[in-house]
Amino acid sequence: MxxxxxxxxxxxxxxxxxxxxxxxxxxxxxxxxxxxxxxxxxxxxxxxxxxxxxxxxxxxxxxxxxxxxxxxxxxxxxxxxxxxxxxxxxxxxxxxxxxxxxxxxxHEVSRRVAKEEPAKRTVISSWSALLAYVRLSLQHEPREQFRVLYLDNRNQLILDEIQNRGTVDHAPVYPREVVRRALELSAKAMIIVHNHPSGDPTPSRPDIDMTRQVIEAARSLSIEVHDHLIVGRQGVASFKQLGLM
Known part of the structure; x- marks a missing residue:
């Protein structure tokens, strides 16, 4: 029809x-x-x-x-x-x-929701929540960021602070400033976090050298550096798991 x-x-x-x-x-x-x-x-x-x-x-x-x-x-x-x-x-x-x-x-809502889990629980024992949080925060950042998660004596999160922002492949880091801030916050430990916008989380020689400088500066004040995490689109690299600290 x-x-x-x-x-x-x-x-x-x-x-x-x-x-x-x-x-x-x-x-x-x-x-x-x-x-x-x-x-x-x-x-x-x-x-x-x-x-x-x-x-x-x-x-x-x-x-x-x-x-x-x-x-x-x-x-x-x-x-x-x-x-x-x-x-x-x-x-x-x-x-x-x-x-x-x-x-x-x-995105900011998602980031804050992801942050709640490691903030409420002991960060070190909530490894999966920590990895999810740092990946959501940094995995797709187009510029390098250097952040520090400052922890109390129960390894709970006091503050996640962006210490510096940089270019596509470098963010300047000042170990003394990292430790000075820990003292201001009465932090007992910290986790260093930064991203590689290239996508590859493999630590570079400058990354390794900088981490050792922070560890040395923190050790003199009885502040422990639990880990340094590098975030890339290909995953997250842990200095501790790689035997670099």
């Missing part, structure tokens, strides 16, 4: 993504949100920031640009705003300042 012209015209006028939002929400409610692929999970979040239009192209463009969901959330507001995608009508659509800020806020 031939379709009525007015019905055909109406179908042509309705965009293919009409009803997609509700269908995706129903699928998330039914099968469970944890079953959704990364781009659809990102779509669900973008629905809030962009209440109209098809957000699937921009969700996929974000993942293509940064490589993973974790990297999307870790991206800076400025970098997020450079992402563009073409909608079904051939129009270019991008990430605005408000959407970029929403994504940055989601």
């Amino acid at each position: 031939t379709e009525q012209p007015e019905i055909a015209a109406h179908k042509a006028a309705v965009p293919h993504h009409a009803g997609h939002r509700e269908r995706l929400r129903e699928r998330a409610r039914g099968a469970g949100i944890h079953h959704l692929p990364d781009y659809e999970l990102l779509e669900l979040f973008l629905f809030r920031s962009q209440p109209q239009g098809d957000v699937k192209p921009i969700a996929k463009a974000l993942l293509a640009r940064f490589g993973s969901l974790a990297a999307v959330l870790a991206a800076s507001v400025e970098d997020l705003m450079t992402v563009k995608a073409e909608d079904t009508k051939g129009r270019t659509k991008g990430i605005g300042a408000e959407t970029a800020l929403d994504l940055a806020a989601l």
Whole structure:
């Protein structure tokens, strides 16, 4: 039977993504949100920031640009705003300042939730929680950061402090400043953490030398350095496990 012209015209006028939002929400409610692929999970979040239009192209463009969901959330507001995608009508659509800020806020929420676990429990015995926290905080940082986790006499977290930010391959470190800060906080131990934006967490000779300087400066004041963790996209390297301290 031939379709009525007015019905055909109406179908042509309705965009293919009409009803997609509700269908995706129903699928998330039914099968469970944890079953959704990364781009659809990102779509669900973008629905809030962009209440109209098809957000699937921009969700996929974000993942293509940064490589993973974790990297999307870790991206800076400025970098997020450079992402563009073409909608079904051939129009270019991008990430605005408000959407970029929403994504940055989601990353910060995730970081703080991950931090709660090692903060509430003994850090040294919560090894998996510690690794999850440092990876979330630093794995996709585009610039090198040097951080110190200062611990009390029960090995509980007092403060995670960024001591310095640097370039793509170097962040200056001053061992005396690291130890001075430990004294200010009445810390009894510390874990050194920094990232390699190259992705390879293998310690370099300067990393090893710097760690030994911090250990020596801390030892004279009865402050223990439990470990030095280097975070990269390929994993986390532990100086203690590698026999470097």
